[in-house]
Amino acid sequence: xxxxxxxxxxxxxxxxxxxxxxxxxxxxxxxxxxxxxxxxxxxxxxxxxxxxxxxxxxxxxxxxxxxxxxxxxxxxxxxxxxxxxxxxxxxxxxxxxxxxxxxxxxxxxxxxxxxxxxxxxxxxxxxxxxxxxxxxxxxxxxxxxxx
Numbered sequence: 512x513x514x515x516x517x518x519x520x521x522x523x524x525x526x527x528x529x530x531x532x533x534x535x536x537x538x539x540x541x542x543x544x545x546x547x548x549x550x551x552x553x554x555x556x557x558x559x560x561x562x563x564x565x566x567x568x569x570x571x572x573x574x575x576x577x578x579x580x581x582x583x584x585x586x587x588x589x590x591x592x593x594x595x596x597x598x599x600x601x602x603x604x605x606x607x608x609x610x611x612x613x614x615x616x617x618x619x620x621x622x623x624x625x626x627x628x629x630x631x632x633x634x635x636x637x638x639x640x641x642x643x644x645x646x647x648x649x650x651x652x653x654x655x656x657x658x
Contacts, residue, residue: 512560514593516601518609519548519555526557530564531590554582556605558589558598565593568602570618579616582606587620587629599632607636621645 519526527539547553552574558566566589573581584606589598610618621643622629634640 514558514560514565514596514598514601516556516558516598516605518605519557521549523548526559526564529562531593534564534567534588534590536586536588554606554609556602556609558593558602560593565590566598566602568599568606570606572615573619581617581619582610582615584618584620599629600636603632603636 517523517526524541524545527541527544530539547569548555552572554570556568556570557564566587568584568587570582570584573583575581584603587599587602589602607618620633620638622633630640
């Protein structure tokens, strides 16, 4: 079965009505999906097989007063049954090509140190590993979360 990769935008909300398990962390919240897809600084590449979203990569512009605009890849997900078929590579390539075409200064992402498959993917596409330490703060159930 062929897998199409698409960069979604305004009006594509219905594409997210048929998503395989484990592509996203949680169920799609229609209002947030519409808001995301209608924001020109947010990007969502999806992998679609026979009308079913089997993979995704989300990103957004990172704007700062003293740097060129960058794209930050927030997360990627591929349904386990569809993994190891090049879908993650194609999704990330879509975002890399988009960033190049639009003239962004950089594209970056992070992953866990022990996520060997993801690290291999990023290195295979020419990504340069940079070490950093991340801190986070959690404030309970985030606004809009539906679980």
